[in-house]
Amino acid sequence: xxxxxxxxxxxxxxxxxxxxxxxxxxxxxxxxxxxxxxxxxxxxxxxxxxxxxxxxxxxxxxxxxxxxxxxxxxxxxxxxxxxxxxxxxxxxxxxxxxxxxxxxxxxxxxxxxxxxxxxxxxxxxxxxxxxxxxxxxxxxxxxxxxxxxxxxxxxxxxxxxxxxxxxxxxxxxxxxxxxxxxxxxxxxxxxxxxxxxxxxxxxxxxxxxxxxxxxxxxxxxxxxxxxxxxxxxxxxxxxxxxxxxxxxxxxxxxxxxxxxxxxxxxxxxxxxxxxxxxxxxxxxxxxxxxxxxxxxxxxxxxxxxxxxxxxxxxxxxxxxxxxxxxxxxxxxxxxxxxxxxxxxxxxxxxxxxxxxxxxxxxxxxxxxxxxxxxxxxxxxxxxxxxxxxxxxxxxxxxxxxxxxxxxxxxxxxxxxxxxxxxxxxxxxxxxxxxxxxxxxxxxxxxxxxxxxxxxxxxxxxxxxxxxx
Ligand code: TRP
Numbered sequence: 001x002x003x004x005x006x007x008x009x010x011x012x013x014x015x016x017x018x019x020x021x022x023x024x025x026x027x028x029x030x031x032x033x034x035x036x037x038x039x040x041x042x043x044x045x046x047x048x049x050x051x052x053x054x055x056x057x058x059x060x061x062x063x064x065x066x067x068x069x070x071x072x073x074x075x076x077x078x079x080x081x082x083x084x085x086x087x088x089x090x091x092x093x094x095x096x097x098x099x100x101x102x103x104x105x106x107x108x109x110x111x112x113x114x115x116x117x118x119x120x121x122x123x124x125x126x127x128x129x130x131x132x133x134x135x136x137x138x139x140x141x142x143x144x145x146x147x148x149x150x151x152x153x154x155x156x157x158x159x160x161x162x163x164x165x166x167x168x169x170x171x172x173x174x175x176x177x178x179x180x181x182x183x184x185x186x187x188x189x190x191x192x193x194x195x196x197x198x199x200x201x202x203x204x205x206x207x208x209x210x211x212x213x214x215x216x217x218x219x220x221x222x223x224x225x226x227x228x229x230x231x232x233x234x235x236x237x238x239x240x241x242x243x244x245x246x247x248x249x250x251x252x253x254x255x256x257x258x259x260x261x262x263x264x265x266x267x268x269x270x271x272x273x274x275x276x277x278x279x280x281x282x283x284x285x286x287x288x289x290x291x292x293x294x295x296x297x298x299x300x301x302x303x304x305x306x307x308x309x310x311x312x313x314x315x316x317x318x319x320x321x322x323x324x325x326x327x328x329x330x331x332x333x334x335x336x337x338x339x340x341x342x343x344x345x346x347x348x349x350x351x352x353x354x355x356x357x358x359x360x361x362x363x364x365x366x367x368x369x370x371x372x373x374x375x376x377x378x379x380x381x382x383x384x385x386x387x388x389x390x391x392x393x394x395x396x397x398x399x400x401x402x403x404x405x406x407x408x409x410x411x412x413x414x415x416x417x418x419x420x421x422x423x424x425x426x427x428x429x430x431x432x433x434x435x436x437x438x439x440x441x442x443x444x445x446x447x448x449x450x451x452x453x454x455x456x457x458x459x460x461x462x463x464x465x466x467x468x
Contacts, residue, residue, distance in 0.1 A: 004069065004340065005165035006241045012170040014251055014258075017062075017229075017238050019173035019325025021259035022180070024105055025227040027319055030263045031270040032291040033223045038211025039203055043264070045212070045220035050260050053221065053449055054228045056441035057402045058235055058252045060409045063421045065239025066248065071336035072233025075240070079413050087404045091232035092334055094397045098232070099330040100361035101390045103157070106323035107150030108293060113316035114149070119309050121301030143370040150365060151358070153320075157327040158354040161335055162347045165241045169328050176321045183318040184265055190311060191272040200275030203282045204267050214466040218457035222395045228259055231398030231405070234329050237336050247426045249434055273299045289388075331357070364390055381464030392461045399457060403450040410443040418442070 007013040034042050068078040072088030160168045191197060225231050239248070270292065275282060277299035286294045300312030331354060338349040367374035367386035378389040409418050419439070423429040459465040 004241065004336075006243065007170055007238075008166040009170075010246050010251065012166065012174060013238065013242050013246065014254055015173040015177045016169050016325070016329070017235065017251070017255045018258040019177050020229045020234055020238065020329030021227060021255055021326075022177070022262045023227075023322050023326030024102060024109070024319065025223070025326070026259065026263040027266045027270070027322055028105065028109075028289075028292050030223060030227065031267055031274075032289060033219055034204065034267060035285055035291060037216035037219045038208060040205050040207035041209050041211050042216055042220055043204070043267070044207055045217060046224050046263075047260060049221045049224040050228065050256055052441070053402075053446055054224050054230055055252060055256045056438050056446055057225075057230045057406055057450075058228060058256060059249055059422065059438055060406055060418070060442055061230065061233065061235035062239035062242065062248045062252060063418055064405070064409065064413075065236035066242045066244070067417075067421045069240045070236075071240065071340050072236045072333060073337050074341060075233075075236055076408065079417075081408070081412055084404075084408055084412065087401060087408065088233055088236070090397060091236075091401050092337055094232040094394050094401065095234065095330050095333040096357055096360060097390050097394045099327060099357050101364040101387045102323070102330065103154050103327060103358070104146070104150050104361055104365050104387065105289075106320065106327055107146060107153045109316050109319040109323060110153050111145055111149040112293070112297065113313055113320055116297070116300065116309060116312035116316055119305060121297050121308060121312070143366075146365060146368075146370075150361070153323070153327070154354050154358050156324060157331050158350050160324070160328045161331045161354075162350040164346060169332065172328065173325050176325050180318060180321045181262070183314060183321075184262065184269065187311075187315060187318065188265060188269045191269045191276075194272055194276040196275040196278075196280035197272035198275075199280035199282065200271035200273070201268070203275070204271040214456050215460045218453055218460055221453050222399065222457060225398045225402060226395055227263060228256060229326070229329060231401035232394075233333055233401075237333050238329065240336070244424050248422055249426055249429070249438070270296075277302070380462060381460070396454070396457055396461060399450055399454040403447060403454055406442045406446040406450070410439075410447070415439055415443065 007016065030046075034040075037045075064075050064079070065072075068075040070078045072091050073085055074088070076082070076084035076088060160172045162168065163171070229235060242248075271282075274285065274291070274295045277295045278285070285291060296315065297312065300308040300315070302308070303311060331350070334353045334357075335346065335349050338344050338353060339346055342349075344352070363374045364387035367378075367388075369375055374386040376384045378384055378386050380389060380392060383389070383392070409415075419430065419435065422435070422438070426432075429435050456467055459467060
C-alpha cells in the first residue's frame with residue numbers, strides 16, 4: 001500500500017477526478033460534436049445520457065477501484081474473477097491509445113498558446129488554407145513545431161504523474177481546476193459582449209429535434225462517456241487511491257455535475273466566438289476537429305493586436321490547463337499497472353510508459369497532412385486519417401468497456417457487494433432513493449442501452465450504416 005499512494009482529502013479526489021473529466025473533451029470536442037450533431041438537440045441528449053447512463057458507470061468504476069485498491073488490470077481478479085481482467089487489459093490499451101493522440105491535440109493547444117503570445121494569429125489562416133486543399137487537416141505547415149510542442153506536453157504530464165498521487169496529481173488539480181473555472185467565467189463574460197454573440201447562442205441553445213438520428217444519438221453518448229473519462233478504468237484507478245471514509249455516490253454526482261456544467265459553459269464561450277468570426281452566419285462551419293483551431297485564432301486576430309493577444313493566450317492557456325489534468329489521469333492508468341504488477345518504481349515507470357505512448361502517437365502526429373499515408377489511408381465513413389481512426393476506435397471501445405463493467409458488477413461481482421462498498425462512507429445508503437436508481441441502472445438500463453448503442457455506434461462509425 002505504501003508504494004501506491006492515496007488522495008489526501010475528499011476535495012483532492014474530487015478535483016483530480018473532475019480534472020480528469022474536464023479536458024479537451026469539454027472545450028474542444030464538445031463544441032464540434034454539437035455542431036456535427038445538429039446543435040441544441042444534441043446538448044439535450046448529452047445531458048440525459050450523462051445522468052442516466054454515465055453517472056451509474058462512474059459510481060461502479062470508483063466502487064471497484066476502492067474495494068480492490070488495484071489498477072484496472074488486476075482489479076477484477078482481486079474480486080475473485082481473474083478472467084474478467086480482460087476488461088482492464090482492453091481498457092488500459094484504450095487509455096494508451098487515447099493518450100497517444102490526445103497528447104498531440106494538447107500539444108497543438110500549447111503551440112497555439114505560444115504562437116498567440118508572440119502575436120502570430122496567422123496560424124488560423126495557415127490552417128484554413130490547408131483545409132481548402134484537403135478536407136480535415138490542420139497544422140500541416142510545421143511538423144517540427146508539432147513534435148516539439150507534443151514532447152513538451154508529454155513531459156509536463158510525466159512530471160506531474162512522477163510526483164505521485166497526493167504530491168503530483170492531486171496537487172496539480174487543486175491549482176489547475178479552480179484557475180480553469182475562473183478563466184472560463186472571464187472568457188464567457190467577454191465572449192458574450194462580442195458582436196453576433198446572440199447568433200452563436202441561438203445556434204447552441206435552440207433545439208431542432210428533427211436533426212436527431214443514429215449518428216447524433218451515438219455521438220451524444222460517446223461524447224458523454226469520453227467527457228466523463230469512463231469505460232477504460234481511469235476511475236477504477238483513481239478510486240483505488242480513495243479512502244473508505246468518503247461517499248462515492250455524492251462524489252460521483254459532483255464530478256458528473258462539474259463536467260457537464262463546464263462543457264455547457266464552454267459552449268457559451270465558444271459559440272459566440274465562432275459566430276463573431278463568421279459574422280453571425282453559422283451555416284457553413286468548418287466541421288470536425290478544425291472547428292476551434294481554425295475559427296478561434298481568426299477571431300482573436302480580428303480583435304486587434306493588444307486585446308487579441310491577451311484573449312487568445314488566455315483561451316489557449318485555459319485549454320492547456322484542462323488538457324493537463326486529463327492527460328495526467330490517462331497516464332496514471334498504465335503507470336499504476338506497471339508500478340503494481342511489475343514492481344517498478346513510479347518515476348521509472350512514468351518515463352518508460354510515457355515514452356512508449358509518445359511513439360504510439362507518431363502516426364496520429366503525422367496524420368494531419370505531414371504524411372500522405374497516415375492522412376488518407378485509414379478510410380472510415382467520416383474520416384481518413386490515423387488520429388480520427390484512433391479516436392473512433394477508442395470511443396467505441398469505451399462504450400463496450402462501460403457495458404462490461406456494469407454487467408460484471410450487477411451479475412458477476414453481485415449487487416450486494418456493490419451496495420456494501422457504496423454504503424461505506426454513506427450512512428443510510430441502503431434505503432435511499434439513489435440506491436434504488438443505481439441498482440436498476442446497473443442491472444437493466446445501462447447494460448441494455450450501452451449494449452444497444454455500442455452496436456449503433458460501431459455500425460455507424462465503421463460501416464456507415466445508420467439504423468435510426
Ligand atoms: N475526459 C477527458 C476529456 O474530456 C479525457 C479523458 C481523460 C478520458 N481520461 C479518460 C477519456 C479516460 C476517456 C477515458 O478531455
